[in-house]
Amino acid sequence: MLERIPGDLIIDEVVVGPVGPRDVLVRTAAAGLCHSDLHFMEGKYPHPVPTVLGHESAGIVEEVGSQVSYVQPGDHVISCVSGFCGGCRQCLSGHPNLCDNAGFGVDTAGPPRLRRGDQPVFQFAGLSSFAEQLLVHENYLVKIRPDMPLDKAALIGCGVTTGVGAVLNTAKVRAGDVIAVIGCGGIGLNAIQGADIAGAGRIIAIDRIASKLDLALTFGATDVVDASAGDPVGAVLELTGGGVDHAFEAIGLAATAQQAFNMLGKGGTATVIGMIPLGERVEIDGFQLLMEKRLQGSNMGSNRFRIDMPQYIEWYLAGKLKLDELVSAVMPLEEINDGFAALKGGEVARQLVTFD
Amino acid sequence: MLERIPGDLIIDEVVVGPVGPRDVLVRTAAAGLCHSDLHFMEGKYPHPVPTVLGHESAGIVEEVGSQVSYVQPGDHVISCVSGFCGGCRQCLSGHPNLCDNAGFGVDTAGPPRLRRGDQPVFQFAGLSSFAEQLLVHENYLVKIRPDMPLDKAALIGCGVTTGVGAVLNTAKVRAGDVIAVIGCGGIGLNAIQGADIAGAGRIIAIDRIASKLDLALTFGATDVVDASAGDPVGAVLELTGGGVDHAFEAIGLAATAQQAFNMLGKGGTATVIGMIPLGERVEIDGFQLLMEKRLQGSNMGSNRFRIDMPQYIEWYLAGKLKLDELVSAVMPLEEINDGFAALKGGEVARQLVTFD
Numbered sequence: 044m045l046e047r048i049p050g051d052l053i054i055d056e057v058v059v060g061p062v063g064p065r066d067v068l069v070r071t072a073a074a075g076l077c078h079s080d081l082h083f084m085e086g087k088y089p090h091p092v093p094t095v096l097g098h099e100s101a102g103i104v105e106e107v108g109s110q111v112s113y114v115q116p117g118d119h120v121i122s123c124v125s126g127f128c129g130g131c132r133q134c135l136s137g138h139p140n141l142c143d144n145a146g147f148g149v150d151t152a153g154p155p156r157l158r159r160g161d162q163p164v165f166q167f168a169g170l171s172s173f174a175e176q177l178l179v180h181e182n183y184l185v186k187i188r189p190d191m192p193l194d195k196a197a198l199i200g201c202g203v204t205t206g207v208g209a210v211l212n213t214a215k216v217r218a219g220d221v222i223a224v225i226g227c228g229g230i231g232l233n234a235i236q237g238a239d240i241a242g243a244g245r246i247i248a249i250d251r252i253a254s255k256l257d258l259a260l261t262f263g264a265t266d267v268v269d270a271s272a273g274d275p276v277g278a279v280l281e282l283t284g285g286g287v288d289h290a291f292e293a294i295g296l297a298a299t300a301q302q303a304f305n306m307l308g309k310g311g312t313a314t315v316i317g318m319i320p321l322g323e324r325v326e327i328d329g330f331q332l333l334m335e336k337r338l339q340g341s342n343m344g345s346n347r348f349r350i351d352m353p354q355y356i357e358w359y360l361a362g363k364l365k366l367d368e369l370v371s372a373v374m375p376l377e378e379i380n381d382g383f384a385a386l387k388g389g390e391v392a393r394q395l396v397t398f399d
Numbered sequence: 400m401l402e403r404i405p406g407d408l409i410i411d412e413v414v415v416g417p418v419g420p421r422d423v424l425v426r427t428a429a430a431g432l433c434h435s436d437l438h439f440m441e442g443k444y445p446h447p448v449p450t451v452l453g454h455e456s457a458g459i460v461e462e463v464g465s466q467v468s469y470v471q472p473g474d475h476v477i478s479c480v481s482g483f484c485g486g487c488r489q490c491l492s493g494h495p496n497l498c499d500n501a502g503f504g505v506d507t508a509g510p511p512r513l514r515r516g517d518q519p520v521f522q523f524a525g526l527s528s529f530a531e532q533l534l535v536h537e538n539y540l541v542k543i544r545p546d547m548p549l550d551k552a553a554l555i556g557c558g559v560t561t562g563v564g565a566v567l568n569t570a571k572v573r574a575g576d577v578i579a580v581i582g583c584g585g586i587g588l589n590a591i592q593g594a595d596i597a598g599a600g601r602i603i604a605i606d607r608i609a610s611k612l613d614l615a616l617t618f619g620a621t622d623v624v625d626a627s628a629g630d631p632v633g634a635v636l637e638l639t640g641g642g643v644d645h646a647f648e649a650i651g652l653a654a655t656a657q658q659a660f661n662m663l664g665k666g667g668t669a670t671v672i673g674m675i676p677l678g679e680r681v682e683i684d685g686f687q688l689l690m691e692k693r694l695q696g697s698n699m700g701s702n703r704f705r706i707d708m709p710q711y712i713e714w715y716l717a718g719k720l721k722l723d724e725l726v727s728a729v730m731p732l733e734e735i736n737d738g739f740a741a742l743k744g745g746e747v748a749r750q751l752v753t754f755d
Contacts, residue, residue: 133665141665141691213691297685309489309497319685326682329653329675332696335497335569339695340688 044164046093048086051380052173057095058158059178064110065148066156067181069120072193074172075099076382076394077201078228078295079318083167084383087320094165095157097172097396098124099201101193111181119189121200123348124168126183140346148180172200173379175398185349191356194373194395195366198229199355201343202393203366206233208344208351209291209316211241218242220288223279225270225303227255229369229393230316231293232262236365238289239263240358247282249275252389262365279306291316297323304331304338312337316344369393400520402449404442407736408529413451414514415534420466421504422512423537425476428549430528431455432738432750433557434584434651435674439523440739443676450521451513453528453752454480455557457549467537475545477556479704480524482539496702504536528556529735531754541705547712550729550751551722554585555711557699558749559722562589564700564707565647565672567597574598576644579635581626581659583611585725585749586672587649588618592721594645595619596714603638605631608745618721635662647672653679660687660694668693672700725749 044055062068080096082088104118114120127139128147148169155163156178157171164171169183187196206229210216222243224234227250238246239262248259251271259267266282268275280286286308292300295317303313304327315338319325327338344351358364371391374382382394400411418424436452438444460474470476483495484503504525511519512534513527520527525539543552562585566572578599580590583606594602595618604615607627615623622638624631636642642664648656651673659669660683671694675681683694700707714720727747730738738750 138666138691143665300685300688309499310494315685315688318689321686323685324682325685325688326680327694329656329671329679329681330677332656332671332681332694333674333698335494335696335698335701337693337695338683338688339693340691342689342691345691 044093044095045084048090048092049084051084052096054377055159057164057174059156059176061154062106062108062178064108065181066108066178067104067111067114067184068106069102069122069177069179070105071100071102071172071175071177071398073101073197073395073397075197075200075202076379076386076396078386081383081386082318090167091165093159094167095171095174096167097174098122098168098170099197100170100172100177101196101200102177105176113181114184114186119187119191119193119196120184121187121196121352122170122172122177122179122183123185123200123204123346124170125343125346125348126169126180129182137347138345140343148182173376173396185352187353187356191360194397195359196356197395198366198369198393199352202229203233203355204346204348204351205316205344206230206293207237207240207355208346209314209341210234210237212345212351213339213341214289214291214312214314216241216243216289219244221245221283222289222291223247223249223287223306224291224293225249225275225299226293226317227259228293228389231291232259232369232392234291234293234316235259235262235264240363247279247287254390258392261368274302276302276305283308286311289314293317295319297325300325301327304336307336309334310336312339315340370395373397400449400451401440404446404448405440407440408452410733411515413520413530415512415532417510418462418464418534420464421537422464422534423460423467423470423540424462425458425478425533425535425540426461427456427458427528427531427533427754429457429553429751429753431553431556431558432735432742432752434742437739437742438674444674446523447521449515450523451527451530452523453530454478454524454526455553456526456528456533457552457556458533461532469537470540470542475543475547475549475552476540477543477552477708478526478528478533478535478539479541479556479560479702480526481699481702481704482525482536485538493703494701496699504538529732529752541708543709543712547716550753551715552712553751554722554725554749555708558585559589559711560702560704560707561672561700562586562649563593563596563711564702565670565697566590566593568701568707569695569697570645570647570668570670572597572599572645575600577601577639578645578647579603579605579643579662580647580649581605581631581655582648582650582673583615584649584745588615588725588748590647590649590672591615591618591620596719603635603643610746614748617724630658632658632661639664642667644668645670649673651675653681656681657683660692663692665690666692668695671696726751729753
């Protein structure tokens with residue numbers, strides 16, 4: 044639980060329930076540690092407290108509300124922050140991740156889903172996954188194959204979908220395209236393997252940490268640029284003889300978003316996957332627009348998660364999508380603050396908390 | 400002719416020729432006055448002098464080089480700055496306007512195409528249309544129907560193609576989309592009629608001059624916003640209940656490019672059509688990228704001009720594309736500086752110089 048901002052997490056007892064008509068109670072199997080959780084712990088984005096963080100998880104349905112038909116007890120599910128109403132303009136035009144009914148399924152008219160004693164606990168992103176149970180609206184869940192390992196499935200709930208989806212859904216990378224990825228953490232590695240699945244002709248991985256560049260090569264990168272040696276833009280322009288078709292920013296900083304734009308060739312597209320801190324502005328040289336360059340954002344990989352995630356699982360089971368290799372560490376809930384400290388240090392790809 | 404920068408144009412005798420193997424000599428019928436010419440006269444973009452400006456023209460072929468098979472004497476043609484090599488990656492992937500061989504057909508190995516006495520005169524954009532004759536590479540020309548009036552055809556050579564093409568080719572506006580156009584000069588009016596042709600659901604025209612907003616309504620705008628009353632972003636957000644699908648910047652300023660981005664709804668695209676002066680930077684709020692907003696540039700309407708321009712002519716002859724209404728004034732070459740003064744004042748849509 045997060046009690047004050049900025050602050051570490053504390054372990055406490057939270058009461059979950061009651062189960063509303065469209066709610067689903069899920070026994071959490073595993074939950075991933077994500078940079079976005081860290082942003083909220085550090086206060087880069089605001090959130091009311093107390094709250095239970097965590098939003099990348101998988102588990103098994105325990106109980107369903109009276110109106111729920113999508114899942115039943117025993118079903119395996121992945122949770123996703125991209126809860127959708129299913130009836131608005133965005134949902135109906137292929138963009139449920141941008142659902143017009145923001146907060147749909149989060150702020151119900153009923154009693155709070157989470158409480159500590161008499162005090163309501165604010166649910167995070169409609170999920171709050173760093174807990175043994177999740178109580179969520181059914182439209183925050185996708186049902187998955189029961190033979191898919193739940194710890195690996197959890198990773199798909201955010202990081203994999205964000206990275207792979209940015210490449211396949213937002214940028215729509217085509218076979219033969221030349222791409223660059225700035226930042227080879229959990230998101231960047233998934234952008235790299237997304238580009239590999241799409242048949243990219245050349246994949247340039249950029250990071251300041253040598254071990255991450257090595258890992259990037261195993262995820263499909265064809266070239267690496269060490270950004271600790273200086274601004275990587277010049278190196279990429281030289282490697283490609285004029286710039287890339289697609290650049291992906293997978294850190295969440297204005298400075299690296301600008302680098303992504305500046306390493307584009309004519310007609311190229313820079314896609315910002317990372318969450319840029321509130322208030323930061325991205326500056327581009329207006330003249331470059333004449334070369335039909337493009338800067339765009341990706342929200343959670345432009346996911347239609349009930350469509351995308353089952354596909355990602357098929358690719359994993361067929362050996363086309365790496366998940367095992369993404370996991371740097373597995374820990375019990377009690378060690379979660381150590382995990383976030385390691386994440387802050389930048390040395391890890393993805394860490395999981397598991398519950399047994 | 401432009402002799403010094405910044406400066407007005409002067410009238411002088413220029414010798415044209417010889418006709419190279421792939422060159423075409425064209426008798427100019429009409430040439431449009433464009434803001435881009437003005438940018439070069441004012442020094443906002445550099446160009447060597449002396450030069451003959453002008454790049455939006457139509458005429459009749461007088462003579463062709465030994466290797467030219469595309470046209471023959473007597474053919475009617477429109478000139479376009481988007482000369483293409485036809486063999487590079489951009490040309491072969493549907494983007495001849497971004498041809499990798501920049502300057503193709505401009506800097507020939509042979510003698511200069513234009514001379515004053517013994518002095519070479521620098522050709523502007525491979526064309527130099529403010530003259531009774533043009534000598535150009537054949538890949539700067541499109542052959543057109545002989546029954547198309549050449550004065551109206553000239554307008555298609557730049558302004559129409561830039562505005563209509565930005566909507567149809569660059570942004571690919573779909574029927575039902577909600578769009579806004581900032582700036583209702585020659586380019587903006589064409590963006591508006593392009594959106595009308597594409598079946599846009601709502602077209603919001605934005606300008607500071609009331610007469611231009613009136614004209615915009617006759618070109619298909621459904622709503623107008625007077626920007627002289629203050630920043631138009633708030634008005635557009637209110638009119639649309641949250642922003643537009645597509646915003647077009649048709650002036651060429653960083654400030655209005657930012658307005659275009661800021662008036663987008665979720666998943667919206669801002670397309671910058673205008674040439675932003677060298678050195679100006681466009682700043683956007685990084686957080687907005689999370690809503691999958693997009694900022695892109697359009698180069699001459701992403702034209703494939705030999706494909707697009709004959710289509711525009713068909714639409715004009717069928718009454719679907721307005722050209723007559725674009726013409727604010729027609730003048731002889733001797734009055735061209737008066738025309739540019741009027742253009743600078745911002746009161747006119749498009750002016751033509753005609754040669755008889």
